Amino acid sequence: MGLNIKDIAKLAGVSPATVSRVINGTGNVAEENKQRVLKVLEETGYKPNALARGLLMNKTNVIGVIVPDLSNINFAEFVKGIENEAKSNGLSVLLTTSENDTDSEISYFQLFKEKRVDGIIFSGTIFTERHREELEKADIPFIVFGQWFEHPKLTCVNVDNERAAYEATKYLISKGAKNLSMIMGPLWDRSAGYDRYSGFLKAIVEEGINPKDIVLEEGDFSIKSGYKAMKSILERKKIDGVLAANDFMALGAIKYLVDKGINIPDEVQVMGFDDNIISEIYNPSLSTIKIDFYEAGKMCVKAFIDTTDNKPIDKNILLPYQLIIRRSTK
Amino acid sequence: MGLNIKDIAKLAGVSPATVSRVINGTGNVAEENKQRVLKVLEETGYKPNALARGLLMNKTNVIGVIVPDLSNINFAEFVKGIENEAKSNGLSVLLTTSENDTDSEISYFQLFKEKRVDGIIFSGTIFTERHREELEKADIPFIVFGQWFEHPKLTCVNVDNERAAYEATKYLISKGAKNLSMIMGPLWDRSAGYDRYSGFLKAIVEEGINPKDIVLEEGDFSIKSGYKAMKSILERKKIDGVLAANDFMALGAIKYLVDKGINIPDEVQVMGFDDNIISEIYNPSLSTIKIDFYEAGKMCVKAFIDTTDNKPIDKNILLPYQLIIRRSTK
DNA sequence: TTGTAAGCGTTATCAA
DNA sequence: TTGATAACGCTTACAA
Numbered sequence: 139m140g141l142n143i144k145d146i147a148k149l150a151g152v153s154p155a156t157v158s159r160v161i162n163g164t165g166n167v168a169e170e171n172k173q174r175v176l177k178v179l180e181e182t183g184y185k186p187n188a189l190a191r192g193l194l195m196n197k198t199n200v201i202g203v204i205v206p207d208l209s210n211i212n213f214a215e216f217v218k219g220i221e222n223e224a225k226s227n228g229l230s231v232l233l234t235t236s237e238n239d240t241d242s243e244i245s246y247f248q249l250f251k252e253k254r255v256d257g258i259i260f261s262g263t264i265f266t267e268r269h270r271e272e273l274e275k276a277d278i279p280f281i282v283f284g285q286w287f288e289h290p291k292l293t294c295v296n297v298d299n300e301r302a303a304y305e306a307t308k309y310l311i312s313k314g315a316k317n318l319s320m321i322m323g324p325l326w327d328r329s330a331g332y333d334r335y336s337g338f339l340k341a342i343v344e345e346g347i348n349p350k351d352i353v354l355e356e357g358d359f360s361i362k363s364g365y366k367a368m369k370s371i372l373e374r375k376k377i378d379g380v381l382a383a384n385d386f387m388a389l390g391a392i393k394y395l396v397d398k399g400i401n402i403p404d405e406v407q408v409m410g411f412d413d414n415i416i417s418e419i420y421n422p423s424l425s426t427i428k429i430d431f432y433e434a435g436k437m438c439v440k441a442f443i444d445t446t447d448n449k450p451i452d453k454n455i456l457l458p459y460q461l462i463i464r465r466s467t468k
Numbered sequence: 469m470g471l472n473i474k475d476i477a478k479l480a481g482v483s484p485a486t487v488s489r490v491i492n493g494t495g496n497v498a499e500e501n502k503q504r505v506l507k508v509l510e511e512t513g514y515k516p517n518a519l520a521r522g523l524l525m526n527k528t529n530v531i532g533v534i535v536p537d538l539s540n541i542n543f544a545e546f547v548k549g550i551e552n553e554a555k556s557n558g559l560s561v562l563l564t565t566s567e568n569d570t571d572s573e574i575s576y577f578q579l580f581k582e583k584r585v586d587g588i589i590f591s592g593t594i595f596t597e598r599h600r601e602e603l604e605k606a607d608i609p610f611i612v613f614g615q616w617f618e619h620p621k622l623t624c625v626n627v628d629n630e631r632a633a634y635e636a637t638k639y640l641i642s643k644g645a646k647n648l649s650m651i652m653g654p655l656w657d658r659s660a661g662y663d664r665y666s667g668f669l670k671a672i673v674e675e676g677i678n679p680k681d682i683v684l685e686e687g688d689f690s691i692k693s694g695y696k697a698m699k700s701i702l703e704r705k706k707i708d709g710v711l712a713a714n715d716f717m718a719l720g721a722i723k724y725l726v727d728k729g730i731n732i733p734d735e736v737q738v739m740g741f742d743d744n745i746i747s748e749i750y751n752p753s754l755s756t757i758k759i760d761f762y763e764a765g766k767m768c769v770k771a772f773i774d775t776t777d778n779k780p781i782d783k784n785i786l787l788p789y790q791l792i793i794r795r796s797t798k
Numbered sequence: 799t800t801g802t803a804a805g806c807g808t809t810a811t812c813a814a
Numbered sequence: 815t816t817g818a819t820a821a822c823g824c825t826t827a828c829a830a
Contacts, residue, residue, distance in 0.1 A: 140581075140607075142807055153817045158809055165810095166815060183605055188582040189523040190807035193822045198519070200562075200583075208551070209745075214544035221538070221565050230579065232530075233563040235551050249560065251470075252518040253530075275513055277470075361749060393749060415539075419691060419723060421751045472823055483801045488825055495826090496799060520823035523806045801830080806823105814816080 141184050150178040161186060192254060200230045201442060202250035202258045206238045212412055212431045213261065216283065219435020220259060227443060229256075238263050247272040257442045259283065263327045279445040281438045285329050286454060293441050295434060297457040299329045302427045303337025306409050307381055309461060311345055313468040315379030315407055318342065319353045321367040321391060323383035330359070334383045334411060353377065357387045364390025372398075378406055379467075385410035385417045388424055392466060408466040423464035429457065471514050480508040491516060522584060530560045531772060532580035532588045536568045542742055542761045543591065546613065549765020550589060557773060559586075568593050577602040587772045589613065593657045609775040611768045615659050616784060623771050625764060627787040629659050632757045633667030635791060636711055636739050641675055643798040645709025645737050648672065649683045651697040651721060653713035660689070664713045664741060683707065687717045694720025702728075708736055715740035715747045718754055722796060738796040753794035759787065 147154045152171050159165040160175040167175075178184070192198040203220055205213040221231050232255060236242040243262055247269075250258055257279040262269075265287040273280060273291055282294045310318060320338045323331035339349060353375045357363030364387030371377060372394075382388035388410030395402055402408060402422050410417060413428035434457055444451045477484045482501050489495040490505040497505075508514075522528040533550055535543040551561050562585060566572040573592055577599075580588055587609040592599075595617040603610060603621055612624045640648060650668045653661035669679060683705045687693030694717030701707060702724075712718035718740030725732055732738060732752050740747060743758035764787055774781045 143809095144807080154807090155809080155817055155819095156815085159816090162809080168815060171815085185578055185582045187523070187584060187807050189519045189528070189584055190822085191809075193517070193519040193523060193806095193824090194808050194810085196822075208538075208544045208548040209541075211539075211541055211544065214538045214541065217563070218538040218565060221563060225564070230583065231563050233547070233551060233561050234555070235548060248515055251515045253560065254517060254519055389749060393751075396751065416746050416749075419719060419746075420749075421723075421726065473825095474823080484824080485801060485826080486799085489800090492825080498799060501799085517823050520806085521825075523808090523822095524824055524826090526806080799830100802828085804827085805825095808822090809820100811818105811820085813818090 141182055143186065146178055146182065146184050150175045198254050198256055199228055200232050200253065200255045202232045202255040204234050204236050204243060204246050205261045206236055208235055211414060215431035216261065216435040219432040220439055223436040223439035227439065236262060240264065240266055240268060244268050244272055251276065256446065259438045259442065279442050281441050283434060283438050293445060293451060293453055293455065295437050295441060295455045295457060296329060297429055297459045299333035300337035302459045303334040303381065304341045305461060306427055307338045307341035310379040310381065310407055310409055310467065311341065313407060317377045318379045319371050319377045321364055321380060321382040321387045322354060322356045323359055324356060330383055338381055359384050359386055361386045361390040363387060365394045367391065368394040380406060381409045383411055385412045385414035385424060385426055389416065389420060392424065402466050403468045407468060413462055422466050425464045425467040426462050428460040428462045471512055473516065476508055476512065476514050480505045528584050528586055529558055530562050530583065530585045532562045532585040534564050534566050534573060534576050535591045536566055538565055541744060545761035546591065546765040549762040550769055553766040553769035557769065566592060570594065570596055570598060574598055574602055581606065586776065589768045589772065609772050611771050613764060613768050623775060623781060623783055623785065625767050625771060625785045625787060626659060627759055627789045629663035630667035632789045633664040633711065634671045636757055637668045637671035639791060640709040640711065640737055640739055640797065641671065643737060647705065647707045648709045649701050649707045651694055651710060651712040651717045652684060652686045653689055654686060660713055668711055689714050689716055691716045691720040693717060695724045697721065698724040710736060711739045713741055715742045715744035715754060715756055719746065719750060722754065732796050733798045737798060743792055752796050755794045755797040756792050758790040758792045
């Protein structure tokens with residue numbers, strides 16, 4: 139096996155305590171001894187055992203991260219943001235993916251407990267009684283991304299989805315859309331499902347349109363479901379504008395319209411949500427609400443750090459968003 | 469803080485050793501005591517401290533993973549494969565991203581050493597003397613993805629890029645392309661750069677074409693560089709087929725061709741590499757060599773496990789690939 | 799079948 | 815300024 143601190147101490151002719159002091163820069167060490175230790179450290183390539191240190195200090199400098207799915211480029215960006223911000227703060231990332239499955243999520247909470255991570259960044263769509271139980275038991279900072287779950291121990295990082303959807307809808311209306319439709323996400327997803335739907339509705343009502351006259355379809359955030367939803371909408375009503383609850387569904391919708399030879403944006407305007415990297419290069423390029431997932435990841439780590447530093451911190455952190463107009467709208 | 473094994477022992481009226489035996493299923497425990505311990509475990513939600521256990525057992529059940537960039541959906545898929553396979557084998561993933569920067573990579577090797585990970589899965593493009601030094605010092609399994617680095621301690625998982633590029637080129641020729649060009653990756657990237665270029669060349673030469681008559685451009689695997697490369701190629705020569713060293717560059721090329729009103733595939737056929745998820749939905753959809761990054765990730769974990777189990781294992785593991793024909797070729 | 803005790807590699811305390 | 819020692823929480827001989 140590798141060397142331990144005693145070996146280094148022997149090689150440098152000092153005690154383990156002195157070696158520890160040199161490594162951590164704690165306490166005073168005579169310059170001569172310090173140099174000798176440094177030299178041995180350099181020569182041997184010794185690295186202190188983080189397990190032993192963690193055991194003693196009750197701190198691992200590791201954060202546990204749970205995301206639904208890395209295939210979704212948004213979450214990949216999110217994790218990238220977390221990883222980069224973690225790195226610059228001397229933290230490591232223990233990564234898990236849950237597919238939004240509650241059983242998995244709970245088992246990861248427990249795994250993180252075993253591994254004694256310093257904090258957890260959680261991105262999931264539902265928060266059950268079981269989640270709550272685990273949370274009660276845990277005594278580490280807990281950051282949630284993408285939802286507003288009510289719990290005193292939770293810090294939530296999210297965008298104001300309702301307002302964003304409201305603005306996007308208003309934009310479509312301002313560009314002449316009169317017969318609007320929406321491809322919603324599942325409503326049990328409070329943020330990307332319900333709140334976006336709710337913002338859309340608000341704009342519609344404000345315009346004096348009867349919600350009953352609106353044709354809605356629900357998708358599962360996949361490209362395919364967007365395609366199907368668009369088809370189903372057009373079979374029921376002639377529309378001239380559609381808001382999708384995410385870019386994938388919007389792209390699916392565009393694909394259907396293109397397949398049918400329907401002109402975008404002249405006949406139908408399409409607006410997405412998230413600003414997926416695909417949206418910019420797609421043909422036609424997609425107008426959308428940009429949410430910066432990379433930045434969101436960094437934000438979560440910062441929130442974690444502030445919490446551990448006992449800085450006062452908002453329980454609900456609002457992320458900025460941005461309306462990006464491309465070719466799929468006028 | 470949380471409970472420890474002594475607390476559990478006290479609560480169950482047994483010794484810590486007995487609790488340990490129950491938790492790990494080692495040694496014999498009287499049924500009655502076992503039930504009592506199990507009950508306390510259940511009630512308290514106690515989780516053993518993995519740090520203490522790891523310290524003692526010299527094993528953490530954690531693998532360190534280094535990838536260049538999670539923004540690249542291929543690597544995101546790769547990590548997903550790793551994570552899923554790791555999970556099913558009771559392993560956790562410590563994730564880092566390096567941007568292909570050697571300094572970062574080396575520092576992650578050292579971080580992993582501190583954290584006492586059980587193995588490392590490394591995806592990078594270059595292997596320097598410094599990499600070699602770190603490798604020599606390490607005594608854990610080391611799996612490399614996407615390159616063939618020569619080193620006795622290394623297990624490499626990769627596709628036969630040369631043959632794949634050769635086949636792709638042959639396909640274009642079989643479909644009538646006579647004036648071919650290639651958008652290469654940087655040649656210092658042995659696999660995705662050099663080997664793919666080399667396979668292209670081989671097919672060209674075999675066709676009796678003088679390599680000097682071929683117009684080549686080098687990109688950096690980004691969409692933008694593909695766009696620029698296509699522009700530059702067309703300014704120098706009229707071609708009817710192009711192979712790009714990855715899908716992003718191929719998509720950039722397509723975008724340029726579409727912008728210029730050049731018909732795909734009638735005037736120019738385009739072939740990519742990797743099978744990015746975008747490639748299928750792009751307009752026109754992109755023909756490509758599919759490399760299953762998710763599967764590759766699983767493969768790396770399996771290679772790691774086989775190594776630790778002392779199973780005989782190939783030092784060079786070949787991944788399958790697949791020619792996928794879509795609308796960008798005939 | 800059970801419990802005691804040693805030891806894994808650190809850091810912090812305290813005395814020298 | 816330095817070093818001996820205890821402690822972190824666990825597993826495993828070994829003894830009972």
